[in-house]
Amino acid sequence: xxxxxxxxxxxxxxxxxxxxxxxxxxxxxxxxxxxxxxxxxxxxxxxxxxxxxxxxxxxxxxxxxxxxxxxxxxxxxxxxxxxxxxxxxxxxxxxxxxxxxxxxxxxxxxxxxxxxxxxxxxxxxxxxxxxxxxxxxxxxxxxxxxxxxxxxxxxxxxxxxxxxxxxxxxxxxxxxxxxxxxxxxxxxxxxxxxxxxxxxxxxxxxxxxxxxxxxxxxxxxxxxxxxxxxxxxxxxxxxxxxxxxxxxxxxxxxxxxxxxxxxxxxxxxxxxxxxxxxxxxxxxxxxxxxxxxxxxxxxxxxx
Amino acid sequence: xxxxxxxxxxxxxxxxxxxxxxxxxxxxxxxxxxxxxxxxxxxxxxxxxxxxxxxxxxxxxxxxxxxxxxxxxxxxxxxxxxxxxxxxxxxxxxxxxxxxxxxxxxxxxxxxxxxxxxxxxxxxxxxxxxxxxxxxxxxxxxxxxxxxxxxxxxxxxxxxxxxxxxxxxxxxxxxxxxxxxxxxxxxxxxxxxxxxxxxxxxxxxxxxxxxxxxxxxxxxxxxxxxxxxxxxxxxxxxxxxxxxxxxxxxxxxxxxxxxxxxxxxxxxxxxxxxxxxxxx
Numbered sequence: 001x002x003x004x005x006x007x008x009x010x011x012x013x014x015x016x017x018x019x020x021x022x023x024x025x026x027x028x029x030x031x032x033x034x035x036x037x038x039x040x041x042x043x044x045x046x047x048x049x050x051x052x053x054x055x056x057x058x059x060x061x062x063x064x065x066x067x068x069x070x071x072x073x074x075x076x077x078x079x080x081x082x083x084x085x086x087x088x089x090x091x092x093x094x095x096x097x098x099x100x101x102x103x104x105x106x107x108x109x110x111x112x113x114x115x116x117x118x119x120x121x122x123x124x125x126x127x128x129x130x131x132x133x134x135x136x137x138x139x140x141x142x143x144x145x146x147x148x149x150x151x152x153x154x155x156x157x158x159x160x161x162x163x164x165x166x167x168x169x170x171x172x173x174x175x176x177x178x179x180x181x182x183x184x185x186x187x188x189x190x191x192x193x194x195x196x197x198x199x200x201x202x203x204x205x206x207x208x209x210x211x212x213x214x215x216x217x218x219x220x221x222x223x224x225x226x227x228x229x230x231x232x233x234x235x236x237x238x239x240x241x242x243x244x245x246x247x248x249x250x251x252x253x254x255x256x257x258x259x260x261x262x263x264x265x266x267x268x269x270x271x272x273x274x275x276x277x278x279x280x281x282x283x284x285x286x287x288x289x290x291x292x293x294x295x296x297x298x299x300x301x302x303x
Numbered sequence: 304x305x306x307x308x309x310x311x312x313x314x315x316x317x318x319x320x321x322x323x324x325x326x327x328x329x330x331x332x333x334x335x336x337x338x339x340x341x342x343x344x345x346x347x348x349x350x351x352x353x354x355x356x357x358x359x360x361x362x363x364x365x366x367x368x369x370x371x372x373x374x375x376x377x378x379x380x381x382x383x384x385x386x387x388x389x390x391x392x393x394x395x396x397x398x399x400x401x402x403x404x405x406x407x408x409x410x411x412x413x414x415x416x417x418x419x420x421x422x423x424x425x426x427x428x429x430x431x432x433x434x435x436x437x438x439x440x441x442x443x444x445x446x447x448x449x450x451x452x453x454x455x456x457x458x459x460x461x462x463x464x465x466x467x468x469x470x471x472x473x474x475x476x477x478x479x480x481x482x483x484x485x486x487x488x489x490x491x492x493x494x495x496x497x498x499x500x501x502x503x504x505x506x507x508x509x510x511x512x513x514x515x516x517x518x519x520x521x522x523x524x525x526x527x528x529x530x531x532x533x534x535x536x537x538x539x540x541x542x543x544x545x546x547x548x549x550x551x552x553x554x555x556x557x558x559x560x561x562x563x564x565x566x567x568x569x570x571x572x573x574x575x576x577x578x579x580x581x582x583x
Contacts, residue, residue, distance in 0.1 A: 015580075015582075049580075049581070049582070052408075052409045053408070053409070054405060054408050054409065054580070054581040054582075055580040055581065055582065056578070056580060073411075073413075074304075074411040074412070074413065075411070076411075077409060077410060077411040078411035080409070082409050084405050084409070086402070087406070088401055088402030088403050088405065088406060089403065089406075090315060090318070090401070090403060091401070092318050092319055092320065093314075093315075093318055097314070097318075101311050101314065101315070102406065102410070104307045104308075104310065104311055105304065105307055105308055105311060105407070105410045105411070105412050106410050106411065107304075107410075107411045147406070
């Protein structure tokens with residue numbers, strides 16, 4: 001049985017009459033990169049803030065490292081690193097001084113060398129003496145990662161870590177998270193709007209909507225990797241639809257706005273269908289597998 | 304962890320440009336007063352002592368470093384609270400506005416420790432302000448005007464204090480003045496816990512001081528009962544050290560009331576900050 005790092009049960013939080021979180025439950029195992037998904041206003045940030053004791057929940061329980069957050073707050077936070085939305089720093093201090101300040105109250109006795117190594121790790125070596133006021137959003141985000149990791153936490157909670165980053169920055173953060181899992185065996189809880197990001201790097205996930213957790217599990221199992229959503233670009237879509245109705249009745253299909261054929265189909269059937277279309281004289285210009293999480297997410301939210 | 308957090312808070316205060324605004328303002332204000340007294344101090348003193356010249360004869364210079372320091376203190380002690388609140392009122396709300404309070408509150412330090420570290424750092428800064436005021440008024444004043452007996456005019460008449468009987472009075476006076484400023488710092492930090500921007504607590508602190516001062520000066524019966532308990536009534540308690548005989552009971556009462564206010568402000572701040580949801 002896997003060691004549970006986070007166990008959230010029936011979490012609820014109201015702000016006045018507004019119920020931000022109604023009933024959120026999920027569990028994160030050791031070594032997971034856990035995707036925390038939900039549309040805007042679903043209650044993701046409020047749940048995360050509850051996990052970091054920034055917000056006091058009205059109901060429910062939060063256990064991290066097998067201990068109640070209420071009774072072991074300081075012990076738990078000493079083993080946790082986090083970025084909530086965007087990392088904010090003291091603009092009038094240098095990057096080095098900011099890290100030194102946060103390291104001091106993180107319970108880590110980080111040496112000068114360790115701070116420099118961390119700045120190196122996030123690609124900010126050489127900018128350590130510069131005031132944060134002059135940093136771009138991406139640089140602040142990287143500095144945020146550095147302050148998150150400096151005290152060598154076992155659990156890392158990242159709330160929208162790639163918001164506002166350029167594609168290069170997104171790839172860098174993604175690789176950094178994968179590196180944390182593969183090389184350092186850290187447990188990561190990652191909240192993101194970017195579904196493809198979650199699909200690529202998470203092994204488990206929970207989807208929450210309107211303050212409630214609606215589905216939780218292994219990403220592969222939930223998305224059932226054998227079922228694909230495929231787009232086919234053909235010269236005669238109408239003929240293709242007729243063939244599908246006659247010979248491939250198990251395949252769900254429709255013609256999308258771009259005139260492409262969209263199919264819900266298994267891997268094996270893609271090859272068969274392609275061969276059949278060609279034999280029927282239909283020219284196949286392209287076959288593209290769509291990101292499935294997007295469809296799954298929308299299906300879950302709409303349900 | 305409290306000690307580490309106090310170090311952090313002191314570093315932050317020392318690095319903030321606004322922290323030096325108060326010290327710069329004190330330097331300029333004291334310099335202006337010293338310059339004015341140096342240029343035309345004798346006529347200012349003659350105007351005050353003229354009414355006593357028929358009954359008293361003054362030998363030596365009445366205008367000396369001790370008197371100058373007294374004048375400076377009397378003129379500035381009303382304004383220094385604003386300079387203190389400018390920094391201390393920003394200690395919590397400034398972090399909320401910047402977003403760094405979120406980062407701090409996810410560190411393994413209790414909220415009470417975090418808040419106390421801010422009170423302690425605010426107290427240290429206030430101490431720095433009062434030391435600087437003392438240095439500028441006393442040391443620079445004595446350097447420019449020399450030393451001598453201190454003649455103080457108060458409500459009971461003229462008090463003449465011997466030159467070797469003054470140092471401890473200034474020490475006591477500055478200590479009580481520090482306590483009064485510490486109360487202002489505590490009030491502004493307390494208000495800071497209720498706000499998400501730095502202007503609010505600074506303006507509110509000054510508004511409360513002005514309101515209480517007005518209540519204290521209004522000769523209205525209904526306010527007479529509360530006047531002795533307002534901290535603003537005791538902000539000028541430092542002057543009691545320059546009375547003869549020393550009004551010990553009044554000084555102890557002022558110290559008690561100022562300490563009591565500090566305790567109330569710290570307690571309210573802890574109550575609020577502990578239960579506060581950090582949503583910024």
